[in-house]
Structures are given as structure tokens and as C-alpha cells.
Amino acid sequence: MIEQLGNGLLLGIIISVASVALSLLYGVTRIVNFAHGEIIALGAIATLFLSSPVDSRLLFLDRFSPLGNNFYISVIISVIFCGLLGGILEFFLFRPLRKAEVGNIAVLVVTIGLSLFLRHIYMLLNAKPQNFPLELQRRETYLFFDMTPRNFRVLILGIIVMVLIGLFLNYTRIGKAMRAVRDSNDLASVSGINSDNIILFTWISSSMLAGLAGVFQATINDVRYNMGFLILLLIFAGTVLGGIGTSFGAMVGGFIIGIVVNVSVGLPFMEGHTEAKNAVALAIMILILLFRPQGIFGEKERVS
């Protein structure tokens, strides 16, 4: 089981980053974003495209190599690109829907449609799983788990990102404004907050985090057109487990889900059934919610 722990930590940090992003967006906008998975995939796909040598790319774009294939610059540009997409989606799609007072369920269906649409575009572009152009590395032992130095760096970077998000939300003016809009859009407005700007900022930052989670996921595994969709259920589970709308809860919930998914592979009754590993994590989520409906870190509210 210990050997699965390393993989669990890695998946945990990825789900965790993606869950925080989803939770922030839900908290501020009340949108359950099914297209979150496609923004995750975009981070990985854009990085692959910008950093790969020509022959591993799409046929009709294979002469285009603007960045000289530098991996880290590719990651940065891809993450920014994801943020841009998030901003465009908010500005041209979700803001008009909000102003027209379209209901939450209708908006949810829009995000499902968007998810399908983007996923199929990615599929048309390239349906084959591909790896980032990174050299193979040998596993090394860190404390009591094994992983490649690169994956270890992903883990550390993921933890740093989490800490930064926490500091950002609690100590910066714009982070506090996001928390304010999350609690009450109207009240934030009468406190002088331009909530449209805060929502735009939330879309951009949530999408950038999603893109980064995608890069992490693809670094550890590979790039697939449906890679985001495949982990979307786990991300939802992490968000719900931690307590909907609490960022810290999403961090911890995502982490737990990621670890449980991988550690459950080592359980005796799972032998030969590793493809069912998500089931254990989701069953645990359901069990916890039965006993704590508000999630681990969700708080009951005083009704008055």
C-alpha cells in the first residue's frame, strides 16, 4: 500500500488544485462548471502543442513552432491561455446569461454543452494519448514513498500553489472581495465592490488553476483529449467532500479523494479490479456525506 501512497499524493495534489479552482468559481458565481475538465485538458494540450517537436503534433499545424519548444515557457503561456479562455467565457457567455437572469439549472446545462463541444474539438485535433516531450526519469525515494524527481517537483509545486491560494484569499484585498461576493453579491455591491470585475477575475484565476492542474496531470500521466473529463467526477467528489464553497475544504477533500483512489488499489478485494478504483473513493464520499451532509469543513448555519 505504501507504494501506492506516492501515486496517491500526486493524484491528491492534482485533484486538490482542480477542486479549489472549481470551488472558487462555484462559490463566487454559483455556477457548477462541467466544462472545468475541458479547461484542465486545454492546459495540457496547449503545453503539448507549444513544447513538442513537430512530428508529434497535429498534421495541419506541424510547421508552427513559435517557442522553440521550451517546456517551462510553454507551461506558463498555456496557463495564461487557459485564464484567457475563462475570461472570454465569462465576458461573452456567462455574464450575458447572468444579466438575463437565466436560472442556475439552465446555466449548468450550458456548461455541459460547452464541455461536450470543447472535448470534441480536442478529439478532432488529436485523439491519441501523447506524452510531454520530457526525458524518462528513474524513481527515487523521498521519505517513505517512491517517485520520479519530476513528479516530486509537481507535488512540491502543487503544495506551494495551495499555500499561495490560501494566503491570497485571506490577506489580499481582491481575495477578500472574492470571499465577500461569495457570501453575498448584493452586500458586496453596497460595500463598493464591483462584483462583475470580481467574477471576471474569478473565472480567469479558476481557469488558470485548472490549466495548471492539467499540466500536472499530463506530466505524471499523459495528454488525452478527455483527460479532464475523466477526473471531473473525482474533482466534484473532492469539492463536495470538503464542503461546497469552502476553499480549504476543497483542498483537503480533493487531497483525500486522490489518495483514497490510489491506496484503494492495494486493498485485497481490489486485486485485479484496479479500473474500479474510483468506486471506493466515491463510496467513501457518499458515506461521509451521510454522516456529515455539509462536508468535512462545511459549517452549519444558524437559522434565524
Next chain:
Amino acid sequence: MSNKYLEVTNLKKSFGGIKAVDVESLNLNRNELTSIIGPNGAGKTTFFDLISGFQDSDEGKVYLNNKNISKSQPYAIARLGMIRTFQLTKVFDRMTVLENMMFSASTVNNDSFLKSLAKLPSQKTTEKKIRDKSFEIMKELNIDHMANSYAREMSGGQKKLLELGRSIINNPSVLLLDEPLAGVNPKLAEEILQIILNLAGKGISILMVEHNIEAVMKISERVIVLAEGKVIADSTPENIRTDQKVIEAYLGSENE
């Protein structure tokens, strides 16, 4: 400066075929404690929503201190110094009481993103000032013992007090109070009335919507009666009590 802080002309809002608000002309005077009363569905809250930017009017103009705010967003109106409260009390649930106060205090300064990342010495002094002022107001409102509790843990009455507190921390020139006494016990209602009178005494122009007629008549200098979106009476409390139209539309005959 003219004596009027708010000028409303020909303000109209319909929902479907129903005219919710249809106010031809209404001027509110500085430092005057004015109340709006009227039956349910008279358009009181819609009127508040229209002048505070939460709803767009179909037509008409609203001037706040001679500035046209007819098309302004709520946050912009708040920054101009006209702060409103809500019928269903709103607080930032997941912030502490102190955070609620401090957040409302600092936003209007609107400092930049970069500045908020690096805490400069000047900011620390501002923050300390805001903290001191928050405590001062919380003490006046008798909620300072809850400073570090989450706002969601407060009772309904305490939330009303917090809402008042965060409304006044930025020294607004105008307060719009939407049913400040709704759902509050008689003793607390008495306290809130006293607070409102104190605020009026400090030179804040107050416009409130309230159903507690006794309270309205006791503290208001001017009473405006709305019915079916229209102003049917606008006078001193004494005159309103005896106004035949108002008695028919709202007060009922037992008030005579």
C-alpha cells in the same frame, strides 16, 4: 450646495402590466429623517432598488447630490456615499463580525491589487485606524463581544445591528434603511430607533421603509405614503395620521 440630496423625477418601473413604481417627483432634504410607508406591494422596496441601482428603471431620472445616478451600478452608488440595507438582513456569513466591519470600511478606499499584496507601513496604520473604528462602532452597538465570532453565528437581531454598523463605518452621507425593525424584539427595536436618531443627529440623511407605524410616527420628521407605486401623501407625521386617503389605503380607521 442645495438642500436636496436626492431628486427623483418621473421614475417608473413596471413588471408585466403592473406599475410597481410611478413617482412623478420627489425631493429629499438633507438631514431630514424621512420614512416611506404603504401597504404591501406599494412599491417601497422596488423604489429602494431603483434609487440604489439594484434594478433599472423603465424611465425617469435619479440625482444624488446633483449627480445623475439613474444608470449607475450599485457599487458606484455606494461609493458616492449612499448606503442601503436589505429587508432580509445580509451579512458576510463566513467572515467574522470584525472582518465584516473592516471589509465594509476599506473597500471604498479601493486600493490596488499590488498594494494589498505587500503591506506597506502606511497601510498598517490605515488598517489599525479601521480596526479601532470598527471596535468603536461595535461597542456602541453592543456587539463587540462577538468581534471574533463568525457572522453566521449571530442572532437575527445581532445581524441587524451588524448591518447598521457596517453601513455607517464609511461615514455615508445617506442611509437607506429597508425595514430596520422587521422581526426584532421590542427592546431591541427601541435600541435601534435610538441608534437611528443618533445617526440622524450626526448629520446623516436617512430614508427608511418601515411597517412599524408607531415607530415611524415617533422618529420621522417627514412621512411619504406610497400606494400602488404612487405617492399619495407626503407630509409631517401629524398630518399623515389624519389624512383621509392614507387612512383608507393603509392605516385603517382604528387609527383615528
